[in-house]
Amino acid sequence: MNIYDIAQAAGVSTATVSRVLSGSDKVSPQTREKVQSIIDKNGFVPNAFAQGLGLGSIKLIGLLCTDVSDAFFAKAVSSIEQQLRQYDLAAVLCCTGEELSGKKQSLELLLSKKVDAIILIGSPMGAGNENSHLVEAAKQCPLIGLNLHLDIPGFYGVLSDQEQAMRENVAHLQKAGCNKIAYFYDGDSPANQAKLVGYRKAAKDFDERLLVQTKKDLDAAMEAADSLFDDCPFDGILASEDILAIGAYKAMAARGLSLPTIGFNNSVVARCATPSLTSMENMLDSLCTIAVTQLVDVLNGKNVPRKISIACHLVERETFRLT
Amino acid sequence: MNIYDIAQAAGVSTATVSRVLSGSDKVSPQTREKVQSIIDKNGFVPNAFAQGLGLGSIKLIGLLCTDVSDAFFAKAVSSIEQQLRQYDLAAVLCCTGEELSGKKQSLELLLSKKVDAIILIGSPMGAGNENSHLVEAAKQCPLIGLNLHLDIPGFYGVLSDQEQAMRENVAHLQKAGCNKIAYFYDGDSPANQAKLVGYRKAAKDFDERLLVQTKKDLDAAMEAADSLFDDCPFDGILASEDILAIGAYKAMAARGLSLPTIGFNNSVVARCATPSLTSMENMLDSLCTIAVTQLVDVLNGKNVPRKISIACHLVERETFRLT
DNA sequence: AGAAATGATGGAAGCGCTTACATTTTTGAG
DNA sequence: CTCAAAAATGTAAGCGCTTCCATCATTTCT
Numbered sequence: 001m002n003i004y005d006i007a008q009a010a011g012v013s014t015a016t017v018s019r020v021l022s023g024s025d026k027v028s029p030q031t032r033e034k035v036q037s038i039i040d041k042n043g044f045v046p047n048a049f050a051q052g053l054g055l056g057s058i059k060l061i062g063l064l065c066t067d068v069s070d071a072f073f074a075k076a077v078s079s080i081e082q083q084l085r086q087y088d089l090a091a092v093l094c095c096t097g098e099e100l101s102g103k104k105q106s107l108e109l110l111l112s113k114k115v116d117a118i119i120l121i122g123s124p125m126g127a128g129n130e131n132s133h134l135v136e137a138a139k140q141c142p143l144i145g146l147n148l149h150l151d152i153p154g155f156y157g158v159l160s161d162q163e164q165a166m167r168e169n170v171a172h173l174q175k176a177g178c179n180k181i182a183y184f185y186d187g188d189s190p191a192n193q194a195k196l197v198g199y200r201k202a203a204k205d206f207d208e209r210l211l212v213q214t215k216k217d218l219d220a221a222m223e224a225a226d227s228l229f230d231d232c233p234f235d236g237i238l239a240s241e242d243i244l245a246i247g248a249y250k251a252m253a254a255r256g257l258s259l260p261t262i263g264f265n266n267s268v269v270a271r272c273a274t275p276s277l278t279s280m281e282n283m284l285d286s287l288c289t290i291a292v293t294q295l296v297d298v299l300n301g302k303n304v305p306r307k308i309s310i311a312c313h314l315v316e317r318e319t320f321r322l323t
Numbered sequence: 324m325n326i327y328d329i330a331q332a333a334g335v336s337t338a339t340v341s342r343v344l345s346g347s348d349k350v351s352p353q354t355r356e357k358v359q360s361i362i363d364k365n366g367f368v369p370n371a372f373a374q375g376l377g378l379g380s381i382k383l384i385g386l387l388c389t390d391v392s393d394a395f396f397a398k399a400v401s402s403i404e405q406q407l408r409q410y411d412l413a414a415v416l417c418c419t420g421e422e423l424s425g426k427k428q429s430l431e432l433l434l435s436k437k438v439d440a441i442i443l444i445g446s447p448m449g450a451g452n453e454n455s456h457l458v459e460a461a462k463q464c465p466l467i468g469l470n471l472h473l474d475i476p477g478f479y480g481v482l483s484d485q486e487q488a489m490r491e492n493v494a495h496l497q498k499a500g501c502n503k504i505a506y507f508y509d510g511d512s513p514a515n516q517a518k519l520v521g522y523r524k525a526a527k528d529f530d531e532r533l534l535v536q537t538k539k540d541l542d543a544a545m546e547a548a549d550s551l552f553d554d555c556p557f558d559g560i561l562a563s564e565d566i567l568a569i570g571a572y573k574a575m576a577a578r579g580l581s582l583p584t585i586g587f588n589n590s591v592v593a594r595c596a597t598p599s600l601t602s603m604e605n606m607l608d609s610l611c612t613i614a615v616t617q618l619v620d621v622l623n624g625k626n627v628p629r630k631i632s633i634a635c636h637l638v639e640r641e642t643f644r645l646t
Numbered sequence: 647a648g649a650a651a652t653g654a655t656g657g658a659a660g661c662g663c664t665t666a667c668a669t670t671t672t673t674g675a676g
Numbered sequence: 677c678t679c680a681a682a683a684a685t686g687t688a689a690g691c692g693c694t695t696c697c698a699t700c701a702t703t704t705c706t
Binding site: 335336337338339342349350351354373375376377378379 | 683685686693
């Protein structure tokens with residue numbers, strides 16, 4: 001069944017049916033009602049491809065995500081998808097992995113599906129922040145970065161202020177008397193870089209050995225903390241991710257130490273851990289809501305800010321309390 | 324730029340270009356090479372909508388997922404998406420939520436995007452296993468259920484044998500001397516029902532009070548365990564989900580008890596917990612790989628089994644050891 | 647009342663690709 | 677060489693919808 005059949009049955013032209021379908025145009029109420037009733041009666045759904053051909057869009061939004069099995073990204077994807085649906089947009093998900101080749105391939109795939117826009121979750125860049133593929137992509141459709149911003153045309157960033165958040169973390173621990181704060185981080189995505197910068201700025205003079213890069217993995221963090229402690233004892237723990245903070249804390253706990261520890265992202269594991277982990281809430285939900293709003297506005301041709309940044313706040317639990 | 328431009332530049336007809344694009348058909352090697360070089364030179368990518376109109380497919384697979392922010396589902400989605408990409412298929416993700424209306428709406432959305440098939444992750448059914456919408460959908464495109472099977476045409480199930488797994492869990496705890504095993508479970512999706520049946524069959528005579536339904540949430544599980552213990556003390560813990568097992572264990576630990584506990588799904592939190600949680604590995608990766616293989620075979624018109632089931636196995640950690 | 651503006655509807659040309667069928671070229675057996 | 681069969685290529689008719697432009701029916705204004 002196609003639009004022509006409906007037109008026949010309603011005794012109108014395909015143009016009129018199309019107008020009824022698109023909702024907006026000028027159709028007399030009677031005609032609209034008659035056509036609509038026939039559409040309903042037959043359960044007619046317009047062919048998405050034909051519509052796409054005519055309109056140039058099939059209402060798909062690409063989600064380029066480093067790894068959805070990561071709890072943080074998964075939450076973001078979930079939240080974004082829900083938002084999108086409210087605008088009758090569907091999400092095409094691509095998990096890129098860490099390799100640049102995978103990132104490029106995924107991007108190509110999304111573009112080939114003619115998505116209307118792409119939301120970037122995690123780091124879509126290659127080593128050394130190689131981003132020529134993003135520049136190219138941005139010419140084809142708007143790019144919305146989550147906790148990420150590039151100063152190129154067609155790019156819109158929505159970020160939580162992680163640098164500032166990490167500064168606060170450092171300040172908190174310092175107030176609690178820590179002056180050798182270990183910082184565990186994974187990878188060097190732009191988001192992680194911001195946190196690291198925050199640490200550097202706030203900690204000022206510190207032993208470079210206190211900065212430890214490790215895999216985003218409990219065991220890796222435990223080992224890293226263990227060997228760091230032998231090499232350069234520390235009195236407080238910060239991390240770019242809750243899981244790393246938990247690992248480090250566990251390793252110290254095994255030595256009978258209970259060091260002030262603050263994680264980052266306030267993820268599920270923070271509450272599951274024993275003792276429960278104090279963590280920096282990144283306002284992911286707000287981030288996602290705003291990202292989708294931005295996206296919709298851009299698609300509607302509105303003039304929107306190129307970069308929006310929102311503040312984080314601390315959620316206190318057992319591993320560290322402010323007062 | 325379209326296929327016509329390429330045809331012109333190559334001095335051939337659009338049909339020939341199309342043949343080169345589709346790869347398969349008979350084109351002389353010289354012609355193919357000439358056309359291909361021009362395609363490459365211009366970075367030409369065929370219009371997905373037009374292709375869709377002609378072919379009736381745009382190589383999209385729907386993923387109907389109850390909630391990607393759930394770690395288990397997220398892993399499944401991630402794994403499936405990766406597999407799909409190897410077949411040059413893209414994944415359209417829809418998170419349905421728990422409401423039947425949301426499930427129906429998501430299904431409609433996927434169908435309206437003309438996906439070639441839909442993979443169901445979590446429970447797509449309504450209360451009382453209402454599934455008429457699925458029956459309808461199965462008429463339009465194949466449905467692949469992950470840990471789910473319906474005996475309707477067009478439905479293919481790939482499941483881990485959760486009933487059997489839960490029987491083993493019960494048997495293990497019984498061997499360890501437990502004879503009042505509490506079972507915590509969330510929701511009554513078909514997958515959860517299978518586990519529950521496993522418990523019932525293996526536990527045989529047991530106090531019905533030992534079955535506790537609760538939210539999939541740490542605190543909820545703790546409270547539930549706490550009040551159950553007051554009402555009907557138990558000596559072992561099983562659950563449909565790791566997080567519930569952890570909650571229950573925590574609550575008992577707070578009372579100074581360390582009960583044999585086995586979780587389900589072997590998720591990340593199982594390792595993060597202290598003490599680490601023994602859990603039933605559900606072979607999710609295999610499940611996903613097989614699901615995608617099934618899907619591809621179905622799309623290629625192969626004759627595939629309607630239901631495939633694979634065994635789980637226990638991963639021992641601190642909360643319970645077999646020996 | 648007649649002209650002009652306004653509103654509703656229809657006709658038909660795309661959108662860019664696929665593919666059945668027609669046509670031309672090549673191949674090789676006799 | 678000749679000619680039929682096979683291979684390569686071209687022609688053109690869709691696929692189902694959108695939308696510009698034309699047409700016809702109402703109003704509104706003078």
